[in-house]
Amino acid sequence: MTENIEDIEIELLLEAMYQHYHYDFRNYARASLKRRLLHARKQLGYDSISAMQSDVLHDRTMLPRLLNYLTVQVSEMFRDPSYFRALREKVIPHxxxxxxxxxxxxxxxxxxxxxxxxxLFREEGLAHKTMFYATDINPNALKAAEAGVYPLEHIRLFTENHQKAGGLTSLSDYYTADYGRAVFDKSLRNQVVFSDHSLVTDSVFGEMHLISCRNVLIYFNRELQNRAIGLFKDSLARRGFLGLGSKESLRFSAHAGAFSEFVAEEKIYQRGLT
Incomplete structure (x- = not known):
């Protein structure tokens, strides 16, 4: 009975977030979303999802706190180095x-x-002619991305990944150490637009040559995955490239026919001419 009540509370909370703030988590994969909501409830000190919902609706400071639990922010630089090596060796020439x-x-x-x-684009001599668009639905994540500051203890792994990805320089060329933090050079974001954008509710905002969206679709249900992949298709220039996470695929997507496998083992796809 308690589990059924929790499921009802979760449905109501997700609907409330959509109606009031236009954040739409209703088609996220339910099992993982439920785990994150229950963890948030416990960590934020609520006895029930309904009690948490009340504060989400009536206290605007609660929404960013809850989003920190609902959006996954665990990553690393040059994660899955073979993906970046494939971009360097096979996509960059195009x-x-x-x-x-x-x-x-x-x-x-x-x-x-x-x-x-x-x-990677700077090392390959393409930075001067590239605009990057970095988007997320979590405002706290966007602020962290724009700051470019990471714990110094992570740098060893980042450096190893960079070298395995075929790095042509030393990662230390791009950051300064400061009180236990690595502060990445501002020039790396000179041509970066940081923006709030939802794959669930927002539309195409430009014609891209490369879209990298890794380890995001695994949190969506099939309907939402189709929407996101359709958005990527419509956002890509003809012969543009799409990179997904290692556990993601276009195989069951309604839009699979618009793409060909370019580097199959690294989940890099190329959009066709139509």
């Missing part, structure tokens, strides 16, 4: 042929993937 480039990091979280791509 991107070189364009006079200007647009790259969208969808679900940028705290910015690790953005800075990885910014560094």
């Amino acid at each position: 991107l070189r042929t364009y006079a200007s480039l647009k790259v969208w990091v969808a679900g940028c979280s705290n910015g690790e993937e953005l800075y990885s791509l910014s560094i």
